[in-house]
Amino acid sequence: MTYLEAIREALRSEMRRDPRVFVLGEDIGVHGGAFGITKGFLDEFGPWRVIDAPLSEAANVGAGIGAAVMGMRPVVELQFADFVTDAFTQVVNMAATFHWRTGCPLPLVLRMPYGGDVKGGPFHSQCKEAWFVHTPGLKVVAPATAGDAKGLLLAAIRDPNPVLYFEHKHLYRYRREEVPDGEHVTPIGRAHVAREGTALSVISYGWMLHKCLAAADAAARDGIAAEVLDLRSLLPLDRDAILGTVRKTGKALIVHEATRTAGVGAEVAALIAEEAFESLDGPVVRLASEDTPVPHSPVLEAAFQPQVEEIAGAIRALAAY
C-alpha cells in the first residue's frame, strides 16, 4: 500500500481498537481531509470522533490537549505542518511541559504533513522539525516508508506523551510498499539501518532517505559500500544506532531536507563529534537544503534541496577522504 494508505489504515485501526482515539482538524470530516487521509471516517465513526474544526490551529491543538488531559487520545491534523506556527504556544508551552508540571500523561498526536517537492512554496513545504527537537517534553518522529508510517503512528497514538508525527507529503503517493498487517508498532527512539555498508555512514530521514539510498546505489557501482541509517525518530534520537554506525564506518554524512543551519543534522553531527570522536576518520559532513525559505518554482526547489547526484558526490568525497 502507499505511505498515505498506511497512515489511513493505522489511524482507522487504532480508532476501531480504542474508543478514546479520535481525529480533529480542518476539513477532515465531510471532505476527508486535504489529502484524503480520513476519507470515509465520518461515516464510520460519526461526528464526535471525526471533528471538522474551525480555521483555528491554536484552538484545535488546544482542544486536543484538553481532551488528552481528560484521558482521550486525540489525533489532531494540521492541514499543513507550516500552520503549526499559529498553535506554537499550545505545542511548546502548554503540551510540552504538561507532564513535567503535573505528573499526568498527555497522550496527544499532532499529524504534521510536511516537506517539499509538492510545488507548495514557502508556506506549504517547510521542514521545521528541529524547532520541536529543541523542545523538551515533545517526541518527534518522521517515517520514510509506508511500514514505518504505520508503525510509528501506532506507537505515537499509544504513547502517553505529545508526539509530533511528521508525515512527508511527497511520500504520500510516491512510496508504495508491503506493510505488515495487524500489530506492527515501530518503537519511538529506534533508528533503522536501511542499508548495510562499511565505507561510511549516511544518516538521514524522511524523503531524503530515499535519495540517500539511490546515491548509495550509485556509489556502490564505484565500489563504495555506504551504510544508510534511517533515523525515524528525531526526539529522542537513537544515540546508540548513530554512534554505532559511525564507530563501525568511521565517517558520517548527514542529509536532510530541512535547511542546514541549526537543523536536526547539527544535533546529529554534534553528538558524533562529541561521543564518537575517537572513531572518526574524516569530517562530519552535512548536506541539507539551502538556508532560504522553500522556493515555489520547481526549478529553484530542485536547486534548493539536496539531490541524488550531490549526495553521491558527497559519499564519494567522504569515502576518499
Added chain:
Amino acid sequence: MTYLEAIREALRSEMRRDPRVFVLGEDIGVHGGAFGITKGFLDEFGPWRVIDAPLSEAANVGAGIGAAVMGMRPVVELQFADFVTDAFTQVVNMAATFHWRTGCPLPLVLRMPYGGDVKGGPFHSQCKEAWFVHTPGLKVVAPATAGDAKGLLLAAIRDPNPVLYFEHKHLYRYRREEVPDGEHVTPIGRAHVAREGTALSVISYGWMLHKCLAAADAAARDGIAAEVLDLRSLLPLDRDAILGTVRKTGKALIVHEATRTAGVGAEVAALIAEEAFESLDGPVVRLASEDTPVPHSPVLEAAFQPQVEEIAGAIRALAAY
C-alpha cells in the same frame, strides 16, 4: 552603566537620531516596561512613538512588520521572550521571508528579554534562540556585556532585516561596565575573543559567557590557558572566528544556557566537526542546560544550568584530553 541602562541609552539615542525609530509593546509607555527600560520615553517621544499595545503579541509584532514595510524602524518589545510563541507566524513566516519574497527591506527589531536565574520558571526564563537560528531570513544577536548591549542594539536598529535581539534578564542589573559614548556599533555577525588562550577554545554567549570567563580564571590557576569566544551574533554565526579559535587551540568546549538538544551549540559543534576537523585534538564538547523546561525552584534551576564549577571541570578534562 548597567546592561539595562545601555539598552535604554541605545534605544533613546536611536530614537533621537532617527524619527523613524519607535517602540511598541505591552506596558512600555505609561509604566515604562516590565523592566523599566523605556521609563521616561513616553514623555520625551509622545504616544505615537512609544506605543502601549494591547495584550496581543501577534498583533504587536505584525504591526511592527507593517510599519517596517512602510519604512519606519519599529522596535517591538516582547515583555518576555517566552511570549513570542504567540507571534510565531508573524516572526517566522511573515517577517523572515519578506525580503526574499519582495526584494524590499524589513527593518524590524524584536526585543526579546530572555533567560533564567530570575526565578521565573518555565514560562519566563526560556532560551529559545535556536528556533530562530533555524529560520533563514532572520538575524539573531545575544549581547553578553553592556557595551555589546548598546553596540548590537544600534546595529540591529540600523539593519534592514528583522533582527531578534535577545537581551538577558539576569544581566540587566548584574553587569555594569564602561560603555563607549556615541557611535558605538557592534557589527552583526562578528564574534569577540573575550579572553585569549591556547589550550582550548570555550565558545559561549549571553549570561553563560561570564560563567565561562570565571571558569577560565579558575582553570588558569591550574595553568590552563583557555581562550573564550563570545559569539554575540547567533545568526549569522561568525564562522571565521569560530574556526579560527579552534584551529588555533585544537579543542572546543561550547557552553550555553539553552537546553542541550538541538541548541545553538549543536550548530557550532557541527560547523567545527565539518570545517575544522583536521585541527581537532579532542572531541567537541557541549555543556548546556538539561533537556527539561526551566524549573522555577532556585535549587532546581541551579542544577539545571551549567555552573562555573562544571565548566571549569570540563575545561580541565578537555585540556587533559
Added chain:
Amino acid sequence: MSTIEATSRAGDALTPGELLEMLYYMRLQRAIEDRAIKLYYQGRIPGAYFTGWGHEAIAVGATYALGPADLLAPMHRDLAAYLMRGIPARRVFAQFLDREGGLTRGRDGNIHMGDPRLGILPFISHMAASVPVAAGMALACRQRGQARVVLTFFGDGATSTGAWHEGVNFAAVLRLPVVLVLENNQYAYSTPLDRQTAARALVDKAPGYGIPGVAVDGNDVLAVYAAARAAVARARDGGGPTLIECRTMRMRGHSEADHFAYVPRELLAAWAARDPIALFERRLREEGQLTAEADRAMQGRIAQEVEEALAWAEASPEPAPASVAEGVYAASDGR
C-alpha cells in the same frame, strides 16, 4: 442582542450554611494571600507573587455554581477556586515556597498550579492559553456523554489574545459545555481597559460568537453565583457556552513587585469602599446569617488553618537537585 445585565440575586436559593461556606472561602483566599504577601516581603517566596485581592467574589461565586464532577481552568487571581475544588492550603503554600510539597514540586511557581486528577487544569503564563484547553476538556465530556461542565476564568487583557478568540469560537461552534468567566479588573498590568478594547463593554463580544453574554457586579458574590448557576445549567443542558463579564478592580499591583502608580488612587478608593468580602459580610450580618460567634469561630478556624498550612509547607523539603532531569516524559498513561 443577547447581552443582558444580570441583577437577580440567588441568595434565596442558598442555605445559611452555604452562604457561610462562600464567605469562608473568600476569607480563606484573603487570609492566605495576606500571609503570602508578608512572606514575599520577607524574601521567602521566590519569583513573582500575584494576589486576587478584590477578585474573591468572582472566584467563589462562580466556582460555587459547579457540581462535584465539573471541571475548572482557573487563572492567576482565583485562589479560592483552587481551594474549593480540593487543593489544600498547605500545598498552596508549598507551591509558593517552591517546595517538593507544592502542586508542581518546585517545577513551576506561584499560582501556576492545578491538579488534573482533581479536574483542575494548571494555569500557564501565556494569557488565555487555558481557554482552548478548557474547550477540549468539555469536548471530551461531550464525547463520552458525561454531563460535566468546564468553567474557565480569564482577564480583560486575556480577551485580546488570539488564544482566547479561537478557544471561545471553538467552544461556541461545537456548543460545548463551557462557562467563560471574565474577570474584568480594569487593568492588564498597567494597561487600562480603554487601551485593551474599543468595545463599549467586553460583554459585547458575546454575540460575535453567537453565545449569550451577561455582565455582573464582580464584587457581589451572589450576583456572580446567580449568573454562573444559570450558565452552568445552560451548558449542562447542551446550550453551549456563556460569557459572564464580572466587573471588579485589581486592588493591588499586578504582582507584588509592582507599585502601580499608573492607577488613579481615587479609583482604588472608590472600589475599596466596595470590598467584596466586606460587602458580603455586611449583608450576612444584616440578614442575621453571620452571628458574632460564628464570625469569631470562622476567623479562628481560618487563622489556624493558615498557620498549619504554612508550617506544613515550610517543613516540606526543597526539591532534590539530583531529580532535575526527571519527569519530562510520562512512562505510561496509567490507564
Added chain:
Amino acid sequence: MSTIEATSRAGDALTPGELLEMLYYMRLQRAIEDRAIKLYYQGRIPGAYFTGWGHEAIAVGATYALGPADLLAPMHRDLAAYLMRGIPARRVFAQFLDREGGLTRGRDGNIHMGDPRLGILPFISHMAASVPVAAGMALACRQRGQARVVLTFFGDGATSTGAWHEGVNFAAVLRLPVVLVLENNQYAYSTPLDRQTAARALVDKAPGYGIPGVAVDGNDVLAVYAAARAAVARARDGGGPTLIECRTMRMRGHSEADHFAYVPRELLAAWAARDPIALFERRLREEGQLTAEADRAMQGRIAQEVEEALAWAEASPEPAPASVAEGVYAASDGR
C-alpha cells in the same frame, strides 16, 4: 448596536466612465482566471491554483473606493484588486507560471504576491496574517500624519484565527485608518459557515471591537463600493476601522484541484443566477451605459491584453537555479 444593513446604491456618484472601468476590472479578473484555469488543467501552472470566481464585485467595489496613495492588503480571491492598484497582467501570469517576471520571481506561487512599492502587501498562506500587518501599515501612516487608508480583505474562515482577532482589536484600539473587508463566501475550503461560527452573522463581531459593522450584498459591486467608500472616508477622518461583511458564494472549488462535492449544487445554482459580473452588465445595459459597441470593444481589449500578458509571461525565463541562495537578506534599506 452599530451593525446596519447597507442597501444604498452609490452608482449615482460615479461617472459612466468609472462604471465601465469597474466592469472592465471585474471582467479582466474573470478573463485572466479563465485563462489560468486552462493553463492549470494543461499542467502549466505549478502547484495549486485559486480563483476569485464570484468575488469580483468585492475586489473591484472595495478597491475602487481607495484614493491614489492608499494601501492594500489583499487575500487570495482578489485578483482585480492587485490589477487596479498597478500590478500588470503580464506579471500576474508570470507569477502563476513561476517565472522570473513574476512578482516573487518564482520564490512564492499563485496569488501569493504583491508589491510594497505599489503599496500592496503580499499575501502569505497563513490566513489573516495580513490583518495585523495592515494595522501596522496604517499605524505608520498615522505616525507620519499621512491621511492614507489601508484596505484589507479576508475570508469567513480567516475570522476564526487569532491573527484576525488580534489585528482587528489592535486597529480598533488605536483607531487606525483600516477598512476590513470580509469576503463571506459561505465556505472555508470544505467548512460551511455554521461550522466556522455560531454567530447569527459575522458582522455581529464588530461591536465586540467597538467598530461599526455593515453587511452588504457581495455580488453587487455598487453596494460594496458604497460601503467601502463610507468606510474609507471614516478611516481617513480618524474614525477608525469599519468591518464590511460582503456576502457572496465561492463558485468554484477551494482550489482548482478541489471538486467541492461538499457544496450543495442547488446552492451553487442559486448563486450562479446572481453572478456579479452578469448582474452589473445587465444594470449597465439597462441604464444605457454599456452599449453593444462599448461592450465589444471592452471584450476585445481584454482578450488582447490577456493573450499579450500570457505571451510576455511565457517568454519570461525560469529563475536561475544558481540564484537559489540569494536574496534572503537585504543589504541596505535603500533609503
